[in-house]
Amino acid sequence: MKKVTINSVATHAGVSKKTVSRVLNNEPNVSAATREKVLKVFKELDYTPNPIARGLAQNRSFIIGCLYDNPSKSYITRVQTGALAACKENNYNLLIHPCELRGEDLINDIDQLLQTSRLDGVVLTPPFGDFETLVNFLKTKKIPYARVASALLEDDSISVRSNDEQGAFEITEHLISLGHKSIAFIKGHPDHSATQQRFKGYRRALASHGIEFDERLVEEGNFSYHSGVDSARSILDLSPRPTAVFASNDYMAAAVLKLATQRQLRVPDDISIAGFDNAPIARHIWPGLTTIAQPVEEMTKQAVTQLISHISQPQEQPFQVTLESRLITRESTATLK
Amino acid sequence: MKKVTINSVATHAGVSKKTVSRVLNNEPNVSAATREKVLKVFKELDYTPNPIARGLAQNRSFIIGCLYDNPSKSYITRVQTGALAACKENNYNLLIHPCELRGEDLINDIDQLLQTSRLDGVVLTPPFGDFETLVNFLKTKKIPYARVASALLEDDSISVRSNDEQGAFEITEHLISLGHKSIAFIKGHPDHSATQQRFKGYRRALASHGIEFDERLVEEGNFSYHSGVDSARSILDLSPRPTAVFASNDYMAAAVLKLATQRQLRVPDDISIAGFDNAPIARHIWPGLTTIAQPVEEMTKQAVTQLISHISQPQEQPFQVTLESRLITRESTATLK
DNA sequence: TCTAATCCTGACACCGGTGTCATAATGCCC
DNA sequence: GGGCATTATGACACCGGTGTCAGGATTAGA
Numbered sequence: 001m002k003k004v005t006i007n008s009v010a011t012h013a014g015v016s017k018k019t020v021s022r023v024l025n026n027e028p029n030v031s032a033a034t035r036e037k038v039l040k041v042f043k044e045l046d047y048t049p050n051p052i053a054r055g056l057a058q059n060r061s062f063i064i065g066c067l068y069d070n071p072s073k074s075y076i077t078r079v080q081t082g083a084l085a086a087c088k089e090n091n092y093n094l095l096i097h098p099c100e101l102r103g104e105d106l107i108n109d110i111d112q113l114l115q116t117s118r119l120d121g122v123v124l125t126p127p128f129g130d131f132e133t134l135v136n137f138l139k140t141k142k143i144p145y146a147r148v149a150s151a152l153l154e155d156d157s158i159s160v161r162s163n164d165e166q167g168a169f170e171i172t173e174h175l176i177s178l179g180h181k182s183i184a185f186i187k188g189h190p191d192h193s194a195t196q197q198r199f200k201g202y203r204r205a206l207a208s209h210g211i212e213f214d215e216r217l218v219e220e221g222n223f224s225y226h227s228g229v230d231s232a233r234s235i236l237d238l239s240p241r242p243t244a245v246f247a248s249n250d251y252m253a254a255a256v257l258k259l260a261t262q263r264q265l266r267v268p269d270d271i272s273i274a275g276f277d278n279a280p281i282a283r284h285i286w287p288g289l290t291t292i293a294q295p296v297e298e299m300t301k302q303a304v305t306q307l308i309s310h311i312s313q314p315q316e317q318p319f320q321v322t323l324e325s326r327l328i329t330r331e332s333t334a335t336l337k
Numbered sequence: 338m339k340k341v342t343i344n345s346v347a348t349h350a351g352v353s354k355k356t357v358s359r360v361l362n363n364e365p366n367v368s369a370a371t372r373e374k375v376l377k378v379f380k381e382l383d384y385t386p387n388p389i390a391r392g393l394a395q396n397r398s399f400i401i402g403c404l405y406d407n408p409s410k411s412y413i414t415r416v417q418t419g420a421l422a423a424c425k426e427n428n429y430n431l432l433i434h435p436c437e438l439r440g441e442d443l444i445n446d447i448d449q450l451l452q453t454s455r456l457d458g459v460v461l462t463p464p465f466g467d468f469e470t471l472v473n474f475l476k477t478k479k480i481p482y483a484r485v486a487s488a489l490l491e492d493d494s495i496s497v498r499s500n501d502e503q504g505a506f507e508i509t510e511h512l513i514s515l516g517h518k519s520i521a522f523i524k525g526h527p528d529h530s531a532t533q534q535r536f537k538g539y540r541r542a543l544a545s546h547g548i549e550f551d552e553r554l555v556e557e558g559n560f561s562y563h564s565g566v567d568s569a570r571s572i573l574d575l576s577p578r579p580t581a582v583f584a585s586n587d588y589m590a591a592a593v594l595k596l597a598t599q600r601q602l603r604v605p606d607d608i609s610i611a612g613f614d615n616a617p618i619a620r621h622i623w624p625g626l627t628t629i630a631q632p633v634e635e636m637t638k639q640a641v642t643q644l645i646s647h648i649s650q651p652q653e654q655p656f657q658v659t660l661e662s663r664l665i666t667r668e669s670t671a672t673l674k
Numbered sequence: 675t676c677t678a679a680t681c682c683t684g685a686c687a688c689c690g691g692t693g694t695c696a697t698a699a700t701g702c703c704c
Numbered sequence: 705g706g707g708c709a710t711t712a713t714g715a716c717a718c719c720g721g722t723g724t725c726a727g728g729a730t731t732a733g734a
Contacts, residue, residue: 005690016714021692029712048452052392053690056719061389063430073414073617084435093400093454095430098421115385117430225621251621258623280410284562284588285622286595342720353684358722366682390720393689 004047013041024049055118060311063093064304065119067110067128069101071189071224072251074279075296079125079148082300090308095119101127101191107137114143121145121307123300127192129159144314146307148300151193156318158310160303164194167292167325168201171274172246174290174327176209179336180244180272182217186231186256188248189222198248198276217242221252228255236263243271243336250275250282253289257332268334278328287331294325341384350378361386392455397648400430401641402456404447404465406438408526408561409588411616412633416462416485419637427645432456438464438528444474451480458482458644460637464529466496481651483644485637488530493655495647497640501531504629504662505538508611509583511627511664513546516673517581517609519554523568523593525585526559535585535613554579558589565592573600580608580673587612587619590626594669605671615665624668631662 006024010017015034022030023038030038041047055061066083068076080096087094095117099109113119121144128134129150135157138145146158153159175183185202188195199218206213216238219231228247232255235245247253253275260267267273267287275282278293306319343361347354352371359367360375367375378384392398403420405413417433424431432454436446450456458481465471466487472494475482483495490496512520522539525532536555543550553575556568565584569592572582584590590612597604604610604624612619615630643656 007690017691018693018714018716019712022713025692029710031712034712050393050455050690051453052389052398052455053719054692055389056387056393056721057690057692059719063432074410077410077414080433081435084433091453093432095400096417096421096433098418116388116428118387118389225617254621258621261623280562281618281621284591284595284618286598344720354721355684355686355723356682359683362722366680368682371682387720390689391722393691394720394722396689 004045006047006049009038009041009045009047012045013038059118060120061118062091063095063117063119064307065095065097065113065117065122066125067097067099067122068125069099069128070126071222072249072277072279074281075277076125078296079123079300082297083123083304085297086301086304086308089305092120092308101131106134110134110137111141114141119143120311123148123304123307124150125300126150126194127189130193131191144307144311146303146310148303149194149294149296151197153320158303158306158319160299160306160319160321160323162294162299162323162325164197164294164325165201165204167276167294167327168198168246168248169205170201170327171276171290171292172202172205173209174329175244175246175272175274175333176205176211178244178272178333181211182214182240182242182244183211184217184219184235184238184242184245186219186221186228186235186245186247186252188252190220192223195248202246221248223249223251225251225255228252229259232256232259236260236265241271244274244333245271246274246276248276250277250279250289250291253291253332254281254285257285257287257289268332269337272333272336274333282328282330290327290329290331290333292325293328295323299323341382343384343386346375346378346382346384349382350375396455397457398455399428400432400454400456401644402432402434402450402454402459403462404434404436404459405462406436406465407463408559409586409614409616411618412614413462415633416460416637419634420460420641422634423638423641423645426642429457429645438468443471447471447474448478451478456480457648460485460641460644461487462637463487463531464526467530468528481644481648483640483647485640486531486631486633488534490657495640495643495656497636497643497656497658497660499631499636499660499662501534501662502538502541504613504631504664505535505583505585506542507538507664508613508627508629509539509542510546511666512581512583512609512611512670513542513548515581515609515670518548519551519577519579519581520548521554521556521572521575521579521582523556523558523565523572523582523584523589525589527557529560532585539583558585560586560588562588562592565589566596569593569596573597573602578608581611581670582608583611584613586614587616587626587628590628590669591618591622594622594624594626605669606674609670609673611670619665619667627664627666627668627670629662630665632660636660 006017006020010020124147126149129147149161221227221231245256275289275291278291282289282291343354343357347357461484463486466484486498558564558568582593593610612626612628615628619626619628
């Protein structure tokens with residue numbers, strides 16, 4: 001089977017390869033007849049352009065890089081799903097690159113990545129979108145990027161987020177509406193802007209219902225299941241024990257649930273538990289977790305779609321969108337008895 | 338900042354670009370002095386070769402594709418981790434490509450992928466390694482591939498697996514040693530070879546302990562949490578109810594646990610539950626799941642490492658390795674009372 | 675010291691596309 | 705029909721590397 005190149009197409013169609021290239025790229029200034037002829041030869045020879053050659057000529061790779069450093073594997077999976085969907089639609093490919101935000105040589109690592117892969121753009125998933133050192137580095141390197149679920153708003157780049165503050169407000173309000181007044185809170189990883197946002201929403205809900213904020217009810221977590229266990233221990237040891245716990249993500253909420261159950265507490269009768277994200281685990285455990293569903297896939301998909309269109313034709317105007325999240329109530333929260 | 342190409346290096350070093358290329362690729366026939374000189378210029382100019390140009394010249398992309406169609410997200414994450422590790426060591430990149438085994442046009446889809454991405458090789462994660470249509474397609478297309486956790490042994494290609502049959506045997510034996518004689522079994526997805534392997538191990542353990550196999554205790558699952566719920570329902574409805582359940586993976590085991598708990602059954606006092614894989618969920622729930630830990634990351638890493646070395650210099654001899662799995666006992670299994 | 679074998683090196687074509695620019699063909703208007 | 709603008713096409717260099725091959729330099733052997 002011979003390789004089909006632009007030259008063979010050109011020969012077959014009796015035109016120059018430049019004309020074939022024009023047809024390929026839908027450029028103007030090709031007569032309808034010629035275009036037809038070339039398209040026919042495409043079919044006959046089953047021709048597919050070589051993206052590598054194309055990339056060399058245009059200094060593009062048609063590859064988007066996805067950076068992540070996230071303890072939540074399911075979050076990463078969802079991010080990937082969204083990014084892949086956008087890439088597929090635009091004939092791009094997705095390269096995944098886990099790395100450490102606090103690593104000594106994050107910038108070197110990324111630099112290396114850019115040097116060797118010639119990425120056309122990068123998606124910054126939490127917490128990278130809020131890491132200014134990195135963002136500035138990409139700016140000076142002139143690498144297009146899109147940020148997912150980042151809180152920085154003053155930026156002129158592509159950013160898609162969901163309203164974490166509002167989600168946290170709603171779920172806290174849900175607990176309050178069930179009669180809870182002593183609601184513990186487990187923070188997320190300090191490097192993530194969502195951590196601050198969710199905390200703010202929690203406090204706003206308390207305030208707007210006249211419940212005094214109690215610092216002793218707040219624990220520092222980092223979004224990992226393990227950190228949830230530690231926080232849960234502190235919280236369940238409190239006396240009086242809070243009647244509800246709102247953890248900043250579902251993994252930590254699951255940890256609270258596990259520990260509470262181990263200690264013979266009945267959930268939600270003895271204590272209500274709420275999470276955030278609607279990760280798979282929220283419905284894989286009993287009782288199922290009341291949580292906030294975030295459109296992670298959709299956020300990422302929109303971010304990548306915008307990123308790709310920005311790469312093809314750079315626009316000045318920023319793209320900033322905030323998507324809605326929604327409350328999902330399951331069995332882990334109930335009326336205070 | 339000017340772009341540093343092989344030409345600028347050549348000019349600076351006062352040699353031809355071919356000589357620079359020789360140094361780059363560690364080719365012989367370069368005098369020590371020249372090599373030194375060129376290497377020095379590399380440093381001075383901070384030169385990194387352009388992989389796209391290289392790819393064009395050598396008809397390579399330095400990209401490995403990872404195919405998957407797996408309901409278990411955590412399994413995918415682990416596969417990716419292993420594949421990424423191998424890629425990183427060899428300066429390759431990883432492109433992820435979810436697709437449907439039973440999709441009508443899987444082959445077309447893959448063909449398209451190969452056409453547009455010019456992958457240097459592919460990793461076939463379960464169940465693709467056992468899907469002969471695909472394997473044969475890759476063979477005729479002469480695309481190097483490596484299979485992970487596939488049961489086909491008679492093949493002459495790269496394959497890394499773990500001993501599913503033995504793992505299932507051990508965990509079943511563990512249940513038997515706890516006094517259980519009525520042990521239900523939930524099968525995995527019929528397209529996965531692991532499904533047959535694990536079933537075989539289960540039966541072998543029963544047989545070797547003189548326990549008669551009872552078909553009514555076997556349910557058909559598909560590795561998804563959801564299928565586990567359905568199977569769990571049937572099993573818990575049996576009368577007499579089995580005293581233990583061995584599900585072919587942890588998600589399905591988690592489903593059994595959830596349903597049993599919902600029905601007020603105490604695990605493991607009323608019923609023991611065992612899973613397989615040691616997925617994160619196995620330790621995120623209470624009681625923690627007794628399960629078989631598989632070296633998924635390591636399997637994939639070895640497979641990809643071999644694949645890459647095969648791409649660089651095709652070898653005739655196949656690479657077939659079987660890694661060990663091990664039993665992890667947690668709280669979900671206990672002595673029959 | 676001469677010859678042959680071996681080692682280095684560079685010129686040049688090539689991978690498969692795209693950008694630039696010159697030129698040929700066509701269309702339009704008076 | 706002549707003059708001019710516009711459209712269509714192709715020749716050619718170029719992207720940044722690698723493969724081939726020829727020829728000069730060096731070494732070894734006689």
